[in-house]
Amino acid sequence: MRKNVSLLVTVLVLLSVALTACAPATTAPSGGQQPAATTAPAQGGETQPAAGGKLEMFSWWTAGGEADGLNAMYEIYKKEHPGVEIVNATVAGGAGTNAKAVLSTRLTGGDPPDSFQLHAGLEVEKYEPEKYLQALNDLYASEGWDKAFPADLITLLKYKDSFWGVPVNIHRSNVLWYNKQVLADNNIEPPKTWDEFFAAAETLKGKGIVPLVIGTKEGWEAGHTFETVLAGVLGADAYNGLWTGATQWTDPKVTEALETLKKVMSYANTDYSALTWSDAAQYLVDGKGAMHIMGDWTDGWFTSKGYKDYGWAPVPGTQGTFVALSDSFAAAKGAKNQENLENWLKVAGSKAGQEAFNPKKGSICARTDCDPALFNEYLKSAMQDWSKDAIVPSVAHGAAAIEKWATVYKDILTTFATNGDVAAAQTSLQQACVDAGVCK
């Protein structure tokens, strides 16, 4: 009798195991049918404009001005295309490193979001555009984007002779932010050359103020600072050549740039490796630090802190050069909602879309025809520079080099910022260029 009971229990357990094993198997087919069911009406809807359905967006803009800006663009989209549900498949995390990992999985797994965020430039190489992305050449032609964006940007956007993303904004990386009060108190003009910078730094150091605040905790900031030094020391053309192989990394000018950065770091706050860029900028806000080399998202950050007493200038030596990075939206191959996707990209590239997004995000339009009245003082000056300066790509933010190379570059600079070994850093930089297949 007892044996029978235990046998009964065993059979029941086995049965439930078998059932749970079946459970995913039975739901899988219906899950598989679902997309088919939604694509069917979408295909049928191609003849009629208001298709409804969904648009799945993948972005890492989840907080603050970036999220506000994105929502403003969504509003425009919703007004033009009511009935489309926007699914925001966001993965939070600064600079999108977490998002990128998830995105890779979804792309290779054949379940891509319709559109996703991408740094404009060579970062696109990472996503093997010919395999996973849609070329947007036709859209560029029909929307007139090839004329709306500046020529230097068009060059930057093209990879393998095609466009793979629509840039919505432009950020500048070579900005020197300063605390007006601190500089004025010490009779210092914003430095235009590195010699002026070092003279100023010496004065400030004597007063117990950190001449240059920097935070390198996230690993890209030292590389960011160095690219602005490089652009100044080499000039726009030679700097561009570094990424195409026309300029060798063994060039004496690169040595000079490394020496400059080494000297700059000797005037930096000693706890730089413990801080993020915004932690470092806090020193500037508090008047403990004088200057900060950082991209122009700092402007938005200052504003959010209610801090107004800041000034800006190009990083010493980079007057007339605009080290640029840009966020763009790409279209995944095999997107489930093709029509909604195309409409989205049209909004992202439009004047109205960019004017809605950029003042909130604290960046300028990639287009040159946005209304300056919508922007704050800093952004107005950046817009002027954008229309006349030589535009060169940022490496720390994905524009100048393929991501594998950029990652090594950042690692080298993070080490260099601390150990100051010029020869070793230069050898490694050249090696990285060779490994990337650009230098010989």
Place this chain on the structure above:
Amino acid sequence: MRQVSRDRLVSILLIIPSVILIGVFVYGFIGFTGYASMTKWASLTPDFTFVGFQNYAKLFTIDRFLISMRNTVNFTVLFLAACLILGLVLALLLDQKVKGEAVFRSIFLFPMAISFIVTGVVWRWLLNPGTMQTGSSGVNLLFEKLGLPFLRSKWFTDPTVIYIRPETAVGQFLNNIGLGWITTPYIGFSVAVISLVIAATWQMSGYTMAMYLAGLRAVPDELREAARVDGANEFQILRHILLPLLRPITLSAVIILGHISLKIFDLVVSMTGPGPAFATDVPAFFMWDTTFRGNNFAQGAAIAIILLIMVAVLVVPYLRYTNRQEAEL
């Protein structure tokens, strides 16, 4: 042929689902990672061209990898020592039948319940040294206010690596006897790691204490009584009775703490990042960067396998030891 009994059949049937799941999702993927580490896979689309151990050879030429391996060894040794000693001391103190023992036990044990991420963020604030120019912050400020400014430290922002320099007398001596290869910063000690050790020990020493406390409670009072009767003092009891009886506990603690510290990732990411010149970088962090930032999956897999081997070196002898003991019982 012997008839398989019904009980045996049932037990085999019951175990099959988990064997299959573990086989696929643990060993299958370990195998796949091992395979991937010997390919050219360095982009989104897998490229399974076989290259043998090339990725491993490459790893050992990469500065950041060697540094992170050194840091892991530094961290593991210090973390184990600190946790074991502190855990044992706390357990011995609590074992004195103090008043409010339960309260203390909970206080010491609580940090274990916190995520390493939280620990990392909190200790980042605490140990952030501030700057020489603008004044201290965190515990440095505390030391200053207490009139102990000499205790201030650069904590995890200290890029110092202590190693035997080839130009020193010791270095030259080592070089002369053919041990010149020791004189590199890769075989050294990264000072910044101490900060990580403090945070990790704060979190895990309570857990070690709980293990030791359980062990101490299992020691029969008769043994201590007998030792006392024989004239042993408290230290001798500890040295000759308690410690030998606690050996299995120590071993388990070493395994559990050891595999945590070899694989540590979350604490480092949230607390220090890679640190100045990678002074607090660890292989798991490097693996993540290589794989998901650099898309270099083959190399990431190679790092993963090396981590696995390191953990296996620690765990396998333990498993064999416990298996043998169980067989003896």
